[in-house]
Amino acid sequence: MTTPPIKSRGPKPTKVDPDQILDAAQAVFAEEGLRAASLRAIARQAGCDPALIYYHFDSKETLFKALLDRRFPAVLHDVERLADPADVRPTALRLWEVLLIYHRHLKDDPGIRAMIRGEIVRGAEGLTHLIEKRVRPIVVHVSRIIEQGMARGDLRPDLPPLLTTFFLVKMQLEILDVLPAVLPHFTNLPPQEVLLTGMRSWFDLYWRGVALHPASPLPPLPDPTA
The missing domain is CATH 1.10.10.60 (Homeodomain-like)
Incomplete structure (x- = not known):
């Protein structure tokens, strides 16, 4: 049996x-x-x-790496193409497209933004290095767009490229996280217009601070939803 x-x-x-x-x-x-x-x-x-x-x-660390690699290579690919020195479009338009790249890849994924912000604030040993390894190439390419804009006479020559990049991108992430929840309480804007209005207002303020000729009108900026 x-x-x-x-x-x-x-x-x-x-x-x-x-x-x-x-x-x-x-x-x-x-x-x-x-x-x-x-x-x-x-x-x-x-x-x-x-x-x-x-x-x-x-391991949990393997999961964390996989989460980073699920998002950042696509962001890097798009930013790398945008930083091509052969791109002779106005610097304002190229910097606006940096925001559109972050909007496109991260707008619908608040979890990855919260996860990364949390680990950076906690300063967990090893994890900050994993994040930096994936973020640094993106920052370098955006800073090259800044440097090209300075060389072309579109941007102020005294700008620190890396810090200028940081302030551009950091505020975009804050806009994605905070604006949809906060701005409707202060305006009568329809929900679908809140994010676009916030992005455009921020970029206008940013541009006035970095442009060599702040009074020059911005070129037409593509709609993030187009």
């Missing part, structure tokens, strides 16, 4: 794909931070057995 197989007392593992696990990890990391997060919490968020996470990812 053969011994019948032992039946599992626990729930059967649920199949999940890697993106579902990454979405769950991102939500948990954004709320708790990577160090405090547990794989059990991520599995609970994903609706799967913790063992299935190990099938795809061998």
Whole structure:
């Protein structure tokens, strides 16, 4: 006689794909931070057995890297093309397109923004380096657009390119996070116009600070939703 197989007392593992696990990890990391997060919490968020996470990812750090690599290569690709010195369009238009790139890739993903901001503020050892490694090439390419604008006489010659880049991009991320929640309480703008109005207002203020001739009119700026 053969011994019948032992039946599992626990729930059967649920199949999940890697993106579902990454979405769950991102939500948990954004709320708790990577160090405090547990794989059990991520599995609970994903609706799967913790063992299935190990099938795809061998650690929380691997999950974190995969989350960064799910977004930043596409941003880098677009910014790298925009920084081509052969692009002779007005510097104002190219800098506006930097904002459009961030809008396009990060607008609908508040989780990645919250996760990265949280880890930078916490200063977790090793994680800040992982973030910097992916962000630095993007910043370098945007700063090249700044340098090209200075060389072409569009921007003030005394600008520090890296800081000028930081203030451009940092405010765009704040706009994506804060403006849709706050601005409707202070204006009568329809919800679909809040983000665009905030972006244009910010860019106009920014441009007046960095342009060699601040009174010069801005070129037509493409709509982010176009």
